[in-house]
Amino acid sequence: MARPNISSSWSETELSTWLTHTCLRLRHRCPAAMSYPVTSQPQCASSCYQTQLSDWHTGLTDCCNDMPVCLCGTFAPLCLACRISDDFGECCCAPYLPGGLHSLRTGMRERYHIQGSVGHDWAALTFCLPCALCQMARELKIRE
Numbered sequence: 706m707a708r709p710n711i712s713s714s715w716s717e718t719e720l721s722t723w724l725t726h727t728c729l730r731l732r733h734r735c736p737a738a739m740s741y742p743v744t745s746q747p748q749c750a751s752s753c754y755q756t757q758l759s760d761w762h763t764g765l766t767d768c769c770n771d772m773p774v775c776l777c778g779t780f781a782p783l784c785l786a787c788r789i790s791d792d793f794g795e796c797c798c799a800p801y802l803p804g805g806l807h808s809l810r811t812g813m814r815e816r817y818h819i820q821g822s823v824g825h826d827w828a829a830l831t832f833c834l835p836c837a838l839c840q841m842a843r844e845l846k847i848r849e
Contacts, residue, residue, distance in 0.1 A: 759818055764840070806834075810841060
C-alpha cells in the first residue's frame with residue numbers, strides 16, 4: 706500500500722488500513738520491541754534517592770567565628786559575594802545578576818544537602834545579607 710499523500714483525500718478506512726499495515730511492517734522489522742510491551746511505568750521506591758539532610762555547619766549569626774570573613778562581609782560584601790561565587794565554581798559576576806545571590810545560596814544548599822527552603826534563603830539574603838554571605842563563605846571553607 707502506498708504512503709498517503711497529505712493533499713489526497715483518503716477515507717478514514719483507507720487511512721486506518723494504511724496505518725495498520727505500517728505498524729505490522731515495523732513489527733516484523735523489530736519483533737523484540739513488540740514482544741514485550743510496556744504495561745506500566747517504572748516507579749521509584751522511597752529508598753531510591755534518600756539523602757540525609759544536614760544543617761549549615763555554622764549559624765547565620767556566627768559571623769565572628771572567622772574574623773577575616775566577618776570583616777570582608779561587613780565592609781566589602783560584594784567582594785565577598787564574588788569570592789563565594791568563584792569558590793563555588795560560578796562566574797564571579799553572578800552576584801551582580803538579578804537573583805544571582807539567591808541562586809548561589811540555593812545551589813549551595815542543594816549541593817551539600819542542607820535543610821532549608823528558597824523562602825529561608827530569600828529572607829536571609831534580604832534581611833541579613835552580610836551574615837548570610839559570611840555563613841556561605843564559612844560553609845565553603847569547611848566543605849572544601
